[in-house]
Amino acid sequence: MVDVLFFASIREQLGTDKIALDLADQTMSVNEVKQHLIxxxxxxxxxxxxxxxxxxxxxxxxxDGDYAVSNGDELAFFPPVTxx
Amino acid sequence: xxxxxxxxxxxxxxxxxxxLRKLGQHSLQTGAVVNFVGLVRDSNDGKTISAMELEHYPGxxxxxxxxxxxxxxxxxxxxxxxxxxxxxxxxxGDQIVLVAVASKHRGEAFSACEFVMDFLKTKAPFWKxxxxxxGEHWVDARDSDDSAVSRWK
Numbered sequence: 001m002v003d004v005l006f007f008a009s010i011r012e013q014l015g016t017d018k019i020a021l022d023l024a025d026q027t028m029s030v031n032e033v034k035q036h037l038i039x040x041x042x043x044x045x046x047x048x049x050x051x052x053x054x055x056x057x058x059x060x061x062x063x064d065g066d067y068a069v070s071n072g073d074e075l076a077f078f079p080p081v082t083x084x
Numbered sequence: 085x086x087x088x089x090x091x092x093x094x095x096x097x098x099x100x101x102x103x104l105r106k107l108g109q110h111s112l113q114t115g116a117v118v119n120f121v122g123l124v125r126d127s128n129d130g131k132t133i134s135a136m137e138l139e140h141y142p143g144x145x146x147x148x149x150x151x152x153x154x155x156x157x158x159x160x161x162x163x164x165x166x167x168x169x170x171x172x173x174x175x176x177g178d179q180i181v182l183v184a185v186a187s188k189h190r191g192e193a194f195s196a197c198e199f200v201m202d203f204l205k206t207k208a209p210f211w212k213x214x215x216x217x218x219g220e221h222w223v224d225a226r227d228s229d230d231s232a233v234s235r236w237k
Contacts (some may be wrong), residue, residue: 042210076141
C-alpha cells in the first residue's frame with residue numbers, strides 16, 4: 001500500500017488526513033496518483049491536488065510531479081510551510 | 085548526529101537558559117553561543133489573534149531540520165546546534181521556536197543561527213492556524229521568507 005497523507009488546508013478541503021492506496025506491483029508518478037484520486041473521490045479534489053503551490057513529498061523528501069511512487073512509499077501533499 | 089547537534093519537536097515549553105547552558109558545555113573550545121527565540125504575537129495583518137495551532141508532519145519535521153543543521157555545520161565550523169520547535173495549541177506571548185548555535189567565535193554563530201532560521205521557515209513542514217474574532221484561518225507563507233533564503237546561495 002501507499003500511505004497518502006494530507007496536511008493543513010489541503011486536509012480540510014478534502015476532508016481526510018490519510019488514504020491507503022494499493023498500487024499492486026505497479027509504479028505511478030505523483031501526478032498519476034493525483035489523477036487516480038480525482039477519478040476515485042470526485043472532481044472536487046482537482047482544485048486542491050493541482051493547486052499551483054501544492055508540495056509533494058515521497059518518503060518525507062520533497063519531489064516533483066514526475067516522481068515514481070510504488071507500494072511501500074509514503075506520499076504526502078501539503079501547502080507552503082509556515083513554521084518558525 | 086552527535087549529542088551537541090539536535091532537534092526536538094514537542095508540545096511543551098522550553099527553558100532557554102537551560103538549553104544555552106547545556107549547548108555551551110559540549111566543548112571548552114566554544115567561545116560563542118548565539119540564539120533566536122520565536123514568539124506568538126497577538127496580531128497579524130491587522131487582525132487580533134486569540135490563539136494559534138501549530139500542525140506538523142511527524143518524522144519529516146525532524147529530518148528536514150537535521151538536514152538544515154547538517155548544511156550549517158558544513159558551511160561553518162560549529163561546536164553545536166540546538167533547535168526546539170513547539171507544536172499544538174499556543175497563545176500570544178508563548179515561545180514557539182528556539183535556534184541556538186555554539187562555535188569558537190561569534191561570526192559563525194551569528195551567521196549559522198540566521199541560516200538555520202531562514203531555512204526552517206521555508207522548508208520545515210509546519211503549518212500555523214490563527215484564531216481571530218473573525219474565525220480560524222491558515223497563515224499564508226511569506227515572500228520575504230523566500231527572499232531571505234535566497235541570500236544564502
